[in-house]
Amino acid sequence: MQLKKNKYWLLSRAVGSLLGVQSGTSEAEWQVETAYRHYSEADRVTAMEPVLQLHKVDDEGRKIDFTIAYDTLSGASPNGAAVSERPQTFTSTSGAGASAESISSTSGTAYKDDDDEYEGDGGYKTSEYTVQPGEVPLDPNFKDKRLSMSMNYSWPLNRTMTTSIGGSYSSETDYRSVGISGGFSIYLNQKNTQIGLFLAMGNDEVTPGGGTPLAFTTMSDKQVTGSSENKNIVDGLVSITQVLSKRAVMQLNYSMSISDGYHTDPYKIISLLDGLGDTQEYLYENRPKKRMKQSIYGALKYRIFGDTVDVSYRYMTDDWGVTSNTWDVKYRFNIDKVYIQPHIRHYSQEATDFYVDSLLSTDDLPRFASADYRLSALSSNTLGVKLGWMFDENKEISFRIESYQQEGDSDAADMEALILQINSLLSHSLT
DSSP states (O other): OOOOOOTTHHHHHHHOOTTSOOOOOOTTEEEEEEEEEEEEETTSOEEEEEEEEEEEEOTTOOEEEEEEEEEEEEEEEEOSOOOOSSOEEEEEETTTOSOOOOEEOTTSOEEOOOOOOEEETTEEOEEEEEEOTTSOOEEEEEEEEEEEEEEEEEEEEETTEEEEEEEEEEEESSEEEEEEEEEEEEEETTTTEEEEEEEEEEEEEEOOTTOEEOTTOBSTTOOEEESOEEEEEEEEEEEEEEEOSSSEEEEEEEEEEEEEEOOSOTTOEEEEEOTTSOEEEEEEOBOOSEEEEEEEEEEEEEEETTEEEEEEEEEEEETTSOEEEEEEEEEEEEETTEEEEEEEEEEEEOOOTTBOSOEETTSOOOSSBBOOGGGSSEEEEEEEEEEEEEEETTEEEEEEEEEEEEEESSGGGOEEEEEEEEEEEEEEEOO
């Protein structure tokens, strides 16, 4: 299932790296950036991601960006069942399992997912696995592959206005996503102020291995409603960027996302307990078909003593009851052509209204329920450092290492991960 990288990354790409150093490439030169990222959770998921990005700006201010990425994931992922004092046996569609952990991509977003293995003739392999007493139920069959491509093109309409269009496509074993985006920016106050308005639309289709399970039916007697489900998404963003001084730039964003369709994870289950707390059965989850998210984002980049401080904060809320706060701080020490950039990030969220650890057989079934720990109350901290060498104009090599720690109300939320990434940025003339 969906490697949930932000499919509407196109919006942020359209806005551009407004707080970053703008490209200095000359006419007929392409900037080529390659990256390889390795993400490894302790006893859980491992992800590998090579990325290729192409960027060009001509002498008339027209910009074009291409990105292509290929992700492979494998390992063990929480299936949603509660920890038990007795051994637990589960049935899994081969490779499908429960969704993977949240993993930051090279573009700073996140993805989560499942996978299945197609056997041909419309069939999927099923297998059983057993979890020992006191252990978090993990599906060991998790694996997936994803190919994603995106493009964004922007051009000036006049001296004070630019416009942009973009598109994206992503394909996985049991998931497909397409998106388009567009917007424009207005420059005011001698180009010290930039106002941007952007819109993105997308469609996601999931084809779960073994079919889409009927909500709250049992794992032992699975009932399906069809072979695929769809979801439509509309994202909007308003951005204001202001040059405060020769040393400081500030950005404020407001974004809204409205989605309609299938939000349920077809591989997630919920433990159904009797009055004594023993597991009777496992039920497939059910989530609302609509969701609206709103967020406010603020960032400040400031140069001090020849170094650069980058601070940002994001607040998000939605109609599922989730609220989240994200703080991110980077300090870049510039030492001639070498730089060292420590990084710290803190994230916290409240649980959704329908999050449960388990359900009781003595109670009536709710309308919506999910035991996915990613919808529970949790917090995470990321601590790392990036080392870079700018050996020529628009030519750079960098290496990043980060430690990720997460904890929450659910036992499945507690985990640690290591992130490694290497990047190279080059410019190639076409003349």
